[in-house]
Structure formats: structure tokens, C-alpha cells
Amino acid sequence: MDASRFISSGLIEAYVSGLATSNEIEELERGMAQYPEVRAAVDDCQLDMEQYVTLQAKTPKPEVKQNILRIIADEETAKENGTYVEETAIAFPNEEKVYVSSAWRWIAAAVFVALLGSLYMNYIYSGQINDYKGRYEALLSSQNSMASESNLYRTRLEQMEASMNIVKSPSMKAVKMSGTKPFPTALATVYWNQQSKEVFVMVNNLPEPAADKQYQLWAIVGGKPVDMGVFETGNKDELLHKMKSIDNAEMFAITLENKGGSPSPTLDQMYVAGKAS
Amino acid sequence: MESAFTYTESELVQGLKAKDQKVFGYLYDRYSPALYGVALKVLNDESNANDVLQEVFLKIWRNIDRYDESKGRLFTWMLNITRNSAIDTLRSKAHKMDQKIQDIGDDVHLYTGNLTVHPSVDHLGLSKVLEKLTKEQRIIIDLAYYKGCTQEEISKVLEIPLGTVKTRMRNAIIQLRNLLKLV
Numbered sequence: 001m002d003a004s005r006f007i008s009s010g011l012i013e014a015y016v017s018g019l020a021t022s023n024e025i026e027e028l029e030r031g032m033a034q035y036p037e038v039r040a041a042v043d044d045c046q047l048d049m050e051q052y053v054t055l056q057a058k059t060p061k062p063e064v065k066q067n068i069l070r071i072i073a074d075e076e077t078a079k080e081n082g083t084y085v086e087e088t089a090i091a092f093p094n095e096e097k098v099y100v101s102s103a104w105r106w107i108a109a110a111v112f113v114a115l116l117g118s119l120y121m122n123y124i125y126s127g128q129i130n131d132y133k134g135r136y137e138a139l140l141s142s143q144n145s146m147a148s149e150s151n152l153y154r155t156r157l158e159q160m161e162a163s164m165n166i167v168k169s170p171s172m173k174a175v176k177m178s179g180t181k182p183f184p185t186a187l188a189t190v191y192w193n194q195q196s197k198e199v200f201v202m203v204n205n206l207p208e209p210a211a212d213k214q215y216q217l218w219a220i221v222g223g224k225p226v227d228m229g230v231f232e233t234g235n236k237d238e239l240l241h242k243m244k245s246i247d248n249a250e251m252f253a254i255t256l257e258n259k260g261g262s263p264s265p266t267l268d269q270m271y272v273a274g275k276a277s
Numbered sequence: 278m279e280s281a282f283t284y285t286e287s288e289l290v291q292g293l294k295a296k297d298q299k300v301f302g303y304l305y306d307r308y309s310p311a312l313y314g315v316a317l318k319v320l321n322d323e324s325n326a327n328d329v330l331q332e333v334f335l336k337i338w339r340n341i342d343r344y345d346e347s348k349g350r351l352f353t354w355m356l357n358i359t360r361n362s363a364i365d366t367l368r369s370k371a372h373k374m375d376q377k378i379q380d381i382g383d384d385v386h387l388y389t390g391n392l393t394v395h396p397s398v399d400h401l402g403l404s405k406v407l408e409k410l411t412k413e414q415r416i417i418i419d420l421a422y423y424k425g426c427t428q429e430e431i432s433k434v435l436e437i438p439l440g441t442v443k444t445r446m447r448n449a450i451i452q453l454r455n456l457l458k459l460v
Contacts, residue, residue, distance in 0.1 A: 014443050014447075017421040019426075019442070048453070050352060050356065053314065055312075056404040057310035057311040058317055059309070066300075068338075069302065076298070106437050113421065
């Protein structure tokens with residue numbers, strides 16, 4: 001074969017892809033030695049194959065490097081100490097015949113059987129350990145989610161306790177505000193501390209407002225509405241909303257206003273109202 | 278752990294032959310992703326591929342004196358060790374050709390174009406190449422290179438006459454090389 005026949009025969013591609021038989025490899029290697037252009041063609045093709053392979057690179061686990069470095073460091077230390085045993089020495093033990101007493105043979109056989117048994121148990125137990133590991137991890141994650149759930153409940157409970165303490169005060173006056181004509185099912189309650197003059201509002205039943213709307217509490221003093229502030233209804237754990245304090249009022253009412261509240265109430269959006277005395 | 282400086286290939290070889298562990302660490306950082314990629318493609322199993330990678334780097338360390346610079350580049354030598362070790366492992370795990378073919382079939386990321394499993398890969402480059410190869414071209418290259426299949430085995434798997442295996446391989450590799458020029 002001349003150089004161009006080598007190049008067009010498909011032998012180079014077969015060689016580089018690992019497809020070539022040992023006869024074909026020999027043939028091509030002779031060609032490479034004989035013709036520099038064949039050699040160059042093989043090298044080029046190999047470089048491209050290596051580029052293809054490198055495109056599929058992936059970083060291995062970092063433990064592998066640690067393992068390898070530890071093993072070679074140990075080997076080098078052993079070589080310095082003269083305790084290193086060549087692998088080949090282990091692979092090809094000398095085959096001198098050694099006669100052993102039958103008792104020892106039985107012991108060796110027994111030890112061998114025990115070893116097999118132990119290997120088998122290792123296999124079984126390693127399977128079990130993996131199983132337990134999986135179960136342990138599952139438990140751990142369910143424990144974590146339970147812990148966060150329990151935190152959630154605790155916050156809720158604390159909020160409710162705080163609300164209870166406010167309502168429990170003996171100087172607390174409750175003002176029930178019933179639904180107005182357009183909103184008959186609406187209901188809310190004002191808790192008004194007669195001593196500290198603090199006012200809280202509790203929503204018993206008010207529809208969820210649109211995103212740009214907010215409920216606003218009003219006190220009617222001397223026939224005029226006084227702004228008591230706006231409140232959110234989204235958080236169900238927050239039973240009582242602290243509003244502005246007021247010394248005296250004849251009535252309380254809630255209207256739905258644009259977010260942030262209005263200077264005066266939109267009367268056709270009055271949901272609830274109730275007499276304070 | 279990445280080394281801040283680089284070595285030329287002959288410095289690498291000299292360092293390795295002098296049993297310089299720092300050079301070896303550099304060699305690992307530089308080449309382990311490519312070699313691991315090969316082992317993973319052959320075995321299709323991360324744990325086995327990690328084992329093979331460890332075995333390969335120990336072989337490189339212990340047998341560096343057998344490396345002959347006049348016969349080829351260091352990377353080619355390391356690639357061959359990796360392919361051979363991985364394919365040996367593959368054969369010891371499943372000698373049946375069915376299994377090899379099964380593996381090729383399971384290796385879906387290659388044949389469906391879903392490349393997300395290779396995070397460190399130059400996605401664009403690889404997918405550009407793979408898209409333009411026909412399925413048969415990809416399989417014939419991978420069966421030979423990554424699964425160590427013989428011409429007879431490939432002829433059976435792809436149901437093509439034995440005499441055309443080499444021609445098909447040649448065409449596949451020519452196409453592959455043209456595509457690589459575009460990457």
C-alpha cells in the first residue's frame with residue numbers, strides 16, 4: 001500500500017476509533033513508520049477524536065483526587081521505609097509446592113469458609129446500611145419539616161395569646177358592629193379599653209378587599225366621623241388590630257376605602273356600624 | 278486545589294518520572310475531567326467511573342516509565358489507559374453484547390440531544406457537533422470508541438454488512454471532523 005491508499009482506506013479512522021483489528025493496527029503502524037504523511041494523517045485524526053472526547057469532559061468527585069494522592073503518598077513513604085511490596089509480587093506468587101499437615105489444611109479451609117461467610121455478610125450488611133441511611137435521611141427531613149411547622153404553630157399561638165390578654169382586661173368594652181343594609185352578613189367588633197383609651201378592632205366577617213382597597217375604622221364623635229386608621233385582613237392569626245386611641249365616641253363604623261385610607265368616609269361603602277354606648 | 282502555574286508536556290513527563298507529587302496533582306486537575314468523561318461514557322455509571330478514574334491515575338503514576346514520548350502524546354497515552362480500563366470493567370460487569378447495546382440505548386443524553394447532565398461541558402460545542410451527525414454515525418463512533426465493540430459486533434447491532442463497517446466508520450469520522458472544525 002502506498003501513502004494515499006493508507007489515507008483513503010478507512011484504516012486510519014478504524015485505528016483512531018478503536019475499531020481496527022490487531023492485524024490492521026500492525027499494518028498501519030508499518031505505514032506510519034514508512035510514510036511521514038500517513039503518520040501526520042493519523043496524528044491529525046487522533047487530535048480531532050481527542051477534541052470530540054474532551055467536549056464530553058465532566059468534573060469527577062473531589063474525593064477521588066484525595067484518595068489517589070493519599071495512596072501514592074503512602075506508597076512513596078513505604079518505598080522510603082523499604083516496606084513497599086510491588087504489585088507484581090502480589091500478582092505472581094512463587095509456585096513452590098509446600099506440604100502442609102492436614103490439620104492445617106482443615107484449619108485453612110475453615111478459615112476460608114469463614115472468610116466467604118464474612119464477605120457475604122459484608123455484602124448483606126452494606127445493603128442494609130444503605131437502606132438505613134436512606135431511612136435515616138427521610139426521617140431527618142420529615143423531622144426538619146415538623147420542626148418548622150411547629151415553629152409556625154408556636155408563633156400563631158403566641159399571637160393569639162397576646163390577643164386574649166388584651167380582651168381579658170376588665171376595663172375592656174366590646175362594641176359589636178353589625179352589617180349595614182348592603183352588607184347584611186358583615187360583622188366586626190371594636191374592643192375599647194375605657195381606662196387606657198386604646199382601641200382594637202376584630203374582624204368577625206368581612207369580605208377580602210381588592211388589592212388596592214383597605215378597610216378603615218371610624219369613630220363618630222359629636223355626629224362627625226373621626227379617622228381611626230386602616231387595617232389589613234389578610235393575616236388570620238392576627239385577631240386584633242390596634243387602631244388609634246380615642247377618649248369618647250358615640251359610634252364606630254368601618255368603610256372600604258382606597259389603600260391608605262381617606263380623610264372622610266365613603267358612606268355607600270360602609271360595611272358595619274355599631275353604637276358604642 | 279488548581280495549580281496557579283502550568284507545565285509543558287515534557288515538563289509534565291519529566292516531573293512524573295521524577296515522582297513529583299505536585300506535578301501529579303497538576304496533571305490530575307488538568308486531565309481528570311476529560312478522562313472521567315471517557316470512563317463515564319463507557320460505563321454509564323458514576324460510581325464505577327470514579328473507581329476507574331482512580332485506578333487510571335494510579336496506573337499513570339506507577340507506570341509512567343513505560344510511556345514513550347516518541348510514540349505519541351501524553352494525553353493520548355492516558356486516554357488509551359482510561360478507555361482500556363473502563364472497557365475492561367464494562368466487560369467484567371457484562372460480557373454480553375446485549376448489555377453494551379443496552380447501555381448505548383440508556384445513554385439518552387447523547388441520543389436525544391438532552392445535554393443537561395454534563396454540567397462542565399461546553400454545551401454549545403458538543404450539541405452543535407452531535408446535532409449534525411446522524412444517529413447511525415453517533416452510534417457507530419460510540420460503539421467502537423466507548424464500548425470497545427468489534428467490527429462483527431457493530432455489523433450485528435446496526436444490521437449492516439460486515440464489509441461496510443469500516444466505510445461507514447470512515448464517513449462518520451470524516452463528518453465528525455468537519456463538524457469539529459466549526460466548533
